Structures are given as structure tokens and as C-alpha cells.
Amino acid sequence: MHKTYLLDSLDELQRHLAQSHEIYQVVPQSDDARADYHWQQVGSGNWPDLVEQKPLQSPKSFFFAEQEPLYVFDGETFEEVLPTPTPFVLFGVKSCDLMAIHYQDIFFEDDPYYQARRKQGLLVGVDCVTPCEQGFCQLVNAGPSVRDDTADLVLHPLDGQRWMLVVLSAAGKQALHGLALEDASPEDLHQRWENISHCEQSFPRYQYILEGIGKLNQHAISDEFWQQLGIQCLGCSGCTTLCPTCSCFATRPIESASSQQTSVTQVRFWDSCLYESFQREASFHNPASEAGQRVKRFWYHKFSDDFVPEFGRYGCVGCGRCEATCPGVIGVHSVMKRIADDA
Amino acid sequence: MLNLTPVPIKIVDCYDDGENTRHYQFAIQETEQHLSPWLKAESGQFFMLCLPGVGEAPFTFTTLPNAQGNFRALVRRMGSVTDALFQCGVGDIIGARGPFGRGWPMERLLNQRILIVGGGCGIAPLASVINQLIDSQQFIQLEVVYAARNQAALMLNPERARWQHLIPIFNVVEDMAGLSDGEFYPGTATGILPKVLHTFGEQPDTVLLAGPEAMQTAAAEYLVAYGIDPKSIFLSIERRMHCAVGLCGHCYLNEKYVCSHGPTFSWAELLQYDIAC
Ligand SMILES: Cc1cc2nc3c(=O)[nH]c(=O)nc-3n(C[C@H](O)[C@H](O)[C@H](O)COP(=O)(O)OP(=O)(O)OC[C@H]3O[C@@H](n4cnc5c(N)ncnc54)[C@H](O)[C@@H]3O)c2cc1C
Ligand code: SF4
Ligand code: SF4
Ligand code: FES
Numbered sequence: 232m233h234k235t236y237l238l239d240s241l242d243e244l245q246r247h248l249a250q251s252h253e254i255y256q257v258v259p260q261s262d263d264a265r266a267d268y269h270w271q272q273v274g275s276g277n278w279p280d281l282v283e284q285k286p287l288q289s290p291k292s293f294f295f296a297e298q299e300p301l302y303v304f305d306g307e308t309f310e311e312v313l314p315t316p317t318p319f320v321l322f323g324v325k326s327c328d329l330m331a332i333h334y335q336d337i338f339f340e341d342d343p344y345y346q347a348r349r350k351q352g353l354l355v356g357v358d359c360v361t362p363c364e365q366g367f368c369q370l371v372n373a374g375p376s377v378r379d380d381t382a383d384l385v386l387h388p389l390d391g392q393r394w395m396l397v398v399l400s401a402a403g404k405q406a407l408h409g410l411a412l413e414d415a416s417p418e419d420l421h422q423r424w425e426n427i428s429h430c431e432q433s434f435p436r437y438q439y440i441l442e443g444i445g446k447l448n449q450h451a452i453s454d455e456f457w458q459q460l461g462i463q464c465l466g467c468s469g470c471t472t473l474c475p476t477c478s479c480f481a482t483r484p485i486e487s488a489s490s491q492q493t494s495v496t497q498v499r500f501w502d503s504c505l506y507e508s509f510q511r512e513a514s515f516h517n518p519a520s521e522a523g524q525r526v527k528r529f530w531y532h533k534f535s536d537d538f539v540p541e542f543g544r545y546g547c548v549g550c551g552r553c554e555a556t557c558p559g560v561i562g563v564h565s566v567m568k569r570i571a572d573d574a
Numbered sequence: 575m576l577n578l579t580p581v582p583i584k585i586v587d588c589y590d591d592g593e594n595t596r597h598y599q600f601a602i603q604e605t606e607q608h609l610s611p612w613l614k615a616e617s618g619q620f621f622m623l624c625l626p627g628v629g630e631a632p633f634t635f636t637t638l639p640n641a642q643g644n645f646r647a648l649v650r651r652m653g654s655v656t657d658a659l660f661q662c663g664v665g666d667i668i669g670a671r672g673p674f675g676r677g678w679p680m681e682r683l684l685n686q687r688i689l690i691v692g693g694g695c696g697i698a699p700l701a702s703v704i705n706q707l708i709d710s711q712q713f714i715q716l717e718v719v720y721a722a723r724n725q726a727a728l729m730l731n732p733e734r735a736r737w738q739h740l741i742p743i744f745n746v747v748e749d750m751a752g753l754s755d756g757e758f759y760p761g762t763a764t765g766i767l768p769k770v771l772h773t774f775g776e777q778p779d780t781v782l783l784a785g786p787e788a789m790q791t792a793a794a795e796y797l798v799a800y801g802i803d804p805k806s807i808f809l810s811i812e813r814r815m816h817c818a819v820g821l822c823g824h825c826y827l828n829e830k831y832v833c834s835h836g837p838t839f840s841w842a843e844l845l846q847y848d849i850a851c
Contacts, residue, residue, distance in 0.1 A: 301578050301579070302578065302579040302580070304580075304624075304626040304627075304669065307582065307667065308582060309579050309580045309581065309582065309624075309669050310579070311577065311578075311579040338821075339821070341575055341576045341819075342575075342576060342821060343575040343576060343577070343578075346575065478821070478823065479822060479823030479824070480816070480817070480821070480822045480823070481816050481822065481824070482629070482630065482816045482817070482822070483629065484626065484627050484628065484629060486627050495626045495627045497624075497630075499816075499817075499822070502816075502822070502823070502824075504823060504826070509814075509823075509824060510813060510814050510824060510825075510826075511814060512812065512813070512814045513631070513652035513653045513656075513814075514652060516786075516787070516812075518787075518813065518827075528826065531828070535829065537828065537829035538829055541829075
């Protein structure tokens, strides 16, 4: 059994964690009601509430940076450049995004850059109590409640502005050290499961997603069908950028000259398997020259049983961001509907 | 943890060996600090060559690193990294990281009947395994097919001249202009396979292939039709690479990454991964 506490408000917890960590939270970009929600550093006394909205971007860049140096060459030697972030808390990460971090933890297990950031980050999750627009986390076992091995602490909204705090890891327990907290009651625990179960039942059924996954794994989708879909991919990389489990990168050197010497920094930056040049070789041989092949690759990587042995799950955590961002019609709902109906 | 930082290497020697192709010798610098992982390199593995300010690209070892840190690679000029390398001179310091990937299945080669087929630059990953087998004499039978487009494209000329005296070699050239019939056969790697298999006597136990992907897959299909087990046919697959350690995603082949699961794959594995060809 995990230790559970009751909080009358979040300030005290935020203030406590802020003594030893930078705090990041999802906040609206402006006062406009239609504003996007983003991760941002917060603090200095004025603690924002947790918002229900799913942020436009997942927190993946906290660990897998959008662009970062790998090494520097000074003309004679190559020096590794590892990131050195101060300890930080991601306060209020949704279950789907936590599952994506868990997935990336496995993928980047031996990556020193990812791990240097990851070991400084404390994850405070939050259960969802209402389905988000286009989310289908419950179909892919990623939410709406936070899964046990994906966070350090979990918050759950209870009646009367109160919060339940669940301790999931040793790091979570350690982070609470010195904070006097009231235990949660069995009624509070009961309320949590009631809320979660109610939320799970409120999701639309999205039967076509299950059908689509089934057909994909039966290899029942023809290359012509993928090619038809591929025509509608603009290769804009919106989905791969926003997808919390996408992790492809490219590398390139950046030169910087000072008065004394020129040094070269090799950087890596997010790339997209949907770009035409992603697999193009120096000889111009391109194993994925057709848009259909690339779109197929993307969905295969998200939903193929072939990746399950390595990650213990599918590559999609059901956040729905690819649908929300796609200017064409190759987001998850559109694609799966078409596969279910026509493939 | 992985290390993605190159070690400094010096260009020790180089000579032209085929059209736009040079055979380089490199020496790992500060060997006491950097050499040990390189001594574990195996034939068929590769390394990333780093031209600071230009980029990195993968190359196979034609000679594996020795105790002094010297190793060799055959490099064809294709684009930015190789252009920059060709502009460097002997003595220049550049970088390398490795060794990476899965090499040839050496345990399946000892005391066997082996057929090796290389096309074009694909002879590069085969050079060190051929030398290793010849030098150790631990084979029952070893024959090599080497295919090139024309006279100018012939590579590894000194090596093939040495092998010619020691094992049967079938040099096949599409455009025979300037070449004599006795030493060279007109045609392609796959075209000559019936003749080679006929003279081979007993069926080869293991076949190694390297070169253009279409050539390799056509040869593998022919060999299977001839009765050779797909598990005994090995290919060396090329993909664009950025990281070489299974992270950047560029070299995917369905659920595998060529850099870390390959570049050597058996034909049986590739059929299972549904290789796009
Ligand atoms: C396992 C393996 C072994 C190989 N062994 C040999 C060998 O022994 N000998 C040999 O001659 N060749 C070999 N090759 C092929 C060799 O790697 C390519 O010919 C080489 O990459 C050409 O590099 P280049 O920079 O000159 O060409 P370019 O086309 O200019 O660039 C190739 C590299 O530059 C980068 N790049 C290119 N285009 C882009 C872009 N649009 N955006 C971002 N980055 C880009 C990538 O890192 C790419 O790998 C091997 C390839 C593989 C995969
Ligand atoms: S997909 Fe699920 S876990 Fe993610 S925000 Fe939506 S409801 Fe919450
Ligand atoms: S594929 Fe789409 S729905 Fe699935 S995790 Fe990625 S962005 Fe979210
Ligand atoms: S080269 Fe990066 S995954 Fe293979």
C-alpha cells in the first residue's frame, strides 16, 4: 500500500518542494480563455493552481532536449558536454505524459544526456477526473489515473478544494521530508477510486482505435492504403514534435569562433521520421522514399506488437496531440477511423 | 552509459584505390586512454568518422585496430564528410567513435565452406574477414566473387591481387572495356552465381554478401532457390546513420536498428523483418 496524505491546499507542498527544487507547472499563456497551456517555471510565493487542461506540449523536452550539445572539439581534443540542471519538479504531470516519460526512460536508459537531466527531475503526477478532448489513455493503459511506476508523487482532486497526495517512490518520500502531513482517510481513498472509475466510464468508446490496432497487427493494411494516407501528410513534423514518445534526432556541427580559436560543437536536435530525407543516404538510395512508407512507419512504431517486448506496452499513450495538431488528416483518430472503415 | 564523444585519430597514410575512392590508414591518439574498446572490434563492425565542423558518417574497418591503434578503411567520396576527408592531409587530426554493430558471424565461418560475394564498395566490410580467414587458414573452402561496374570502379586492387594467389576469385565487371577476358568475367554478381556454385562442388555452408542492397537481396533469393538455408546467408545492410547506438532512429528496419542490431543480418532475419526492397 502506498502512503497517502490529505492536503487542504497545494501551496504548502509547492513551497516545501521549492526549497530544494525549481518548480515547473502548466499555466495558460495569457488571460484569454482560448489561450494555450504550457509548461513554465513558477514560484516566488504566488503559486498557481493546477489547471485541468492538457498542455499543448508534453514535458518531453525537460529530459530529451529539443537541441543540445553532445561534444566540443577545440582543434585537438573532443570533450563530452553533459547537461547539469539544478534539481527540478514537474508539478502536475498528466498520467499519459508520465507514461510517455516512463517509455522514454526505457528507451534512453543508456543515454548520458537524457539521464543527467532525468536524475534531477522529480515527477508529481495528477490524476485526470474528466476525459480530455481527443484523449484515449484508458485504451492504451496510460491513464486517466497515474500508473504506479511512472511518478514519484501523485495528486488527486477531492471534494471541497482538498487534494489527496499519494507517495509512489522513495524519491517522492524523501522530497516530503520535514513536511507535517495529515493521513488520508479510507473515505478519501474510496473517493479517489470512485472518481477514477467515473472518469474511465465517461470516455467515448473509440472502438475504431481498437479495430485499427488489430488490423495493423494482422498486417491487413495494404501499401496502397498507406500511400493514400501518405498523400495527405504534409511532412510538417507537428505530430512527431508534439508526440510525447517520439524520440528521433539528427546531429550537426555548429562552429563558434572566438578571437583565440575556433571550436566546433556537435549538437543533436529533434528530427522526424516523416521527413522525406529521414532515411535518404549519401547515394540517394532512400528506403522510405514514399510518404506512405513513412506514415506507415510512424503508426507501426506507435501500435505494433513488435515493440511490446522491449517496452512492455505500445508506443502511443493516447494523448491525442497528433490529432489536434495535424493540418492534414493523419492524426490518430482520423487514421484509425479510416483503417477501421476502409483498409 | 553510452559515450557519443569521438576520440582523436591521425591520418597516417592514404592512397587512391578505385574511382573516387581512397584507402586510409588511421592511428588512434592517446592510446593509453582510448584504445581498449577499439581492440575488441570485429570484422563487419563499423565506426563513425568525425570531421569536426562537417559531420559524422559510418565506415567499416578494412583492417581492424591493432595494438598500436592503427586501423584502415576504404572511403568512397560521396558528400560532405567524405569531401572534407579527401581534403585533409597525412598528419591531420580528426575523430572517430566506435566500434559499433554486429560483425560477421565468425563462429559460423571456422572450418567451413564459405562463399563471399561483394559488389562495388561492398567489398570493404568483407576485406578483413577474407584476410582473417586466409591468414588463419581455418577454412575448408573459401571463394570470393567481386563485382564492379567497370575498370575504373575496381577497388581494393592490392588486396585482391594478393588473394588471387591464395583462393579462387571471380572478378566480374559489367563493362569490360580495357580488361582481359581471362582475369575478368563479364556480367554481374548475381549473373555469375550459377557458374560459381557449379564449380564450388559441395554447397557452401555459409555465404557472406555485401554491396548494393538490390544486389544482396537478389543474390540471397537466388541462393535460397539453390537450396541454401536463409539462416546461413548473411548480408551487410546500409542505412543512413547519425548516432550509431540505436537512439536517433534514422537507420530503422521495422523494429530493429541497423546500427545496433546489424549491420550484419541473416537472410532469415531480414525476411522476418519484412525488409523493404
Ligand atoms: C554501416 C555502414 C558502413 C559503411 N561503410 C562504408 C565504407 O567502408 N566505405 C564507404 O565508402 N562508405 C561506407 N558507408 C557509406 C558511407 O557512410 C556514406 O557514403 C557516407 O555517409 C557519405 O557521407 P558524406 O558526408 O560524404 O555524404 P553526405 O550525403 O553529404 O552525408 C551523409 C551523412 O551526413 C549527414 N547528412 C547528410 N544529409 C543530411 C541532411 N539532409 N540533414 C542532416 N544530415 C545530413 C548524415 O549524418 C549522413 O550520414 C557505410 C555506411 C554504413 C551505414
Ligand atoms: S489522455 Fe488521459 S491522462 Fe492524458 S490528459 Fe487526457 S484524460 Fe488525462
Ligand atoms: S501517437 Fe498521437 S495520441 Fe499517441 S502518444 Fe503520440 S501524439 Fe499522443
Ligand atoms: S544510427 Fe541512430 S539509431 Fe541507428
